[in-house]
Amino acid sequence: MDLGIDPDQLGTCVQCGLCLSSCPTYRVTGDEAFSPRGRIALMRQVQLHDAPLTAEVTEAFDTCIQCLGCEPACPSVVPYGHFIESTRNALTEHRGSRRRAIALWPLTKPRLLRLGSSLLAVAQRLRLVPARLGLPDRLPLRRRPHQTSGTDVYLFTGCVMDAWQREVHFATQRVLEAAGFGVTPTGDAAGCCGALHTHAGLAAHGERLTENIDAALDPTIPVIVNSAGCGAHLKQHSSHQIFDAQEFLAEHLDRLPDVTPLEVNVAVQDPCHLRHVQRAHLPTRTLLRKFVSLVTELDDEGLCCGAGGAYSVLQPDMSQQVRERKLASINRAQPDVVASANPGCSMHLSAAGVMTEHPMVLVDRALAANSSTT
């Protein structure tokens, strides 16, 4: 079956295996079929040698979290991300895309999404929502509306995050304003970025959603994104100037006031799409060091936490095994709080009892504490 991968590119993997340790699913299974090298070999079998798409082959492809930890580990710079995205698209087409498309449809309808979220929030308060779903502790019942404070930058508000974690957007906006930027939250004018669609093998859907965003926004104004997954997708697919929030603010650190840092030990959890795709995980540290007393590194070299967008729902077993490794690493570091710049990761970790905050929330808190004491 044609997976749509350029055969020349498929040839660039020499099977050296240097990617193995950077692959969370290989780490927990020890099984070649769940490694990047194994998956590429299977892609070759399927595309070049017409090997049958057995249950084991599709399982190998479906269990990839698409964290892309293997890409920076590859000395031959094999574009694994393209391979797996292309494979997922071919698989989705092969198996039929309807179910996935329907499951993701609410993301493109912000009002409906917020209404659904509020209903879910009510259900939570009635204790009707099992904790294992990994939702935030208390979804908001109501949300304050967004306020525009200027047109220096856009704050990309997205879909799920706007419904579930709008407080993070407010915090990000306040920090941007403290640095002297007038902020326009994008709101419903530019909704879902399409990252989850592309992830799920619905690339054409994802593409359309990104085009909507590009059309709705002024291309001369930088777009600040505080969700690592959305930021990574937009950097790859949008024609606008996209910045991760920490990345942008670390560049303008001198514009933020000097304050007394929060007395807190913060471990930084690098979302894969910030570290491996955007390769912009270091600014989080630069920024946090100014605002918290201690920034602690986890000792797992940025291995994925297992959240992976919808992965934790689609592959719960593997997702939890991968998370166990992350939890062990967090336990060794003994932080007060874990900073995670991606809503999916933070929810996935919170569901396992880890205290998480978005880095922008910590910065905002430090700024607020300072203004209340002076």
Added chain:
Amino acid sequence: MTTADDALLADLKRVLGDRVRADSAERALLRRDASVFDGGSAGPTCLCESTEEVQRVVRIALAHGRSVVPRGAGTGLAGGAIPLGAPVIISLSRMNRILEVDTDSRNAWVEPGVVNLDLTKHLTPLGYHFAPDPSSQQVCTIGGNVGNNSGGPHCLAYGVTNAHILAIEVVLADGEIVTLGGLDAEPSGYDLRGVFIGGEGMLGITTKVAVRITPNPPAVRTLLLSFDTPRDAAATVSAVIAAGIVPAAMEVMDQRITIAVENYVNVGYPRDAGAVLLAEVDGLPDGVDIDAQRISDIGREHGATDVRQAASDEERMLLWKGRKTAFGAVAQIAPNYYLHDTVVPRSKLADTLEEVYRIAEEHDLAVVNVFHAGDGNLHPLLLFDGQEPGIYDRVHAAGAKIVEASLAAGGVLSGEHGIGVEKQPYMHQMFSEDDLDHQERLRHAFDPACRSNPGKVIPVGHSCADIQSLRNVPEEVWG
């Protein structure tokens, strides 16, 4: 699959449940390791989690008349882990616990699936590391290091794996569990531990290892010297050793591979130098400064066009990352590589290198050289596209010539990658019939029925029992 396979599988599943895999995808994936050799379809893969499980799997395989092949991360470059004759694969990657670290006695017990670099990272906060550092250390396992007596850049000063292993728990081919060596300074009896290390899985399966841990050096200096030719770099290496300096590592890369590596790590490796020498000295701060200066001076005397010292730990790590990922980086040049691992006397390095370039040209093949210059360990990589008709014949022929040239220079077949199936055909050139007989008898002492990783190392024809224990051996393991 045959009924015989079904019965074997049923027995294995009783022990391991769903940690046995025998589907077509898995069998196809385990045909290969990181080498160019294809072992044919693998038998069932057993993802074992304990010594006892390994023992039971070995016994089941034996009862079904099947051989076993141990596998770690599958990063071997000599085909040592390929599955000749559809054997039962015993995967040790899940046995990856660090069991005990004793800094007072400077040793640690680990399982064989522990990744080499993971062990060092675990030891770092304690001020120690595991000294053998093969280039694949970020993924290769301690069990594999033991099986191949692995080297690595820093083995120049610290010695290869053998010098860092105190004791090994082994499941023998009949399922018996023995411990070779011990934690005492001088374990009694013959050094069977030493015999086992480098056995390439043919003497039994490693299930637990006591490693020596090495204190981290107080100071390290890393130099990058640029030269116009690999010959100048090689001459510098010989001169440094002759001057009585024992650097922790001395590694040479030629221009083509340096460019590929720089494309990946971006740390400022010179793209225009004919060769670079990466030299590292460690020890007390004053001493390393003196040695670094002396190496720099010797380099300049031998034509170094530039000498640079890593200014920070980050820079040092990046320089090493470049060197250590060099093999993987060659896909930027061609999709397949065939790598030799011969060792020549240091004084013959420069001549042998020139011979290697000549041989490659004669066979119309691209070649890059990256090598552990300090101990004369060559790693010429022949680069090619496996899709090209007839290419494997040329690669094979050039490889044979390189081996011939190295042996003629007084060298040996393998520095650290092992013999596997790759150098098996050359064993006759290195060893007499008598030598090979003794090697075979040693092997039989551990594994009389030749059930553990058969068909490797000892040349076919020398090992009748091996042939009997192989089923469906592919005619040609190349490609």
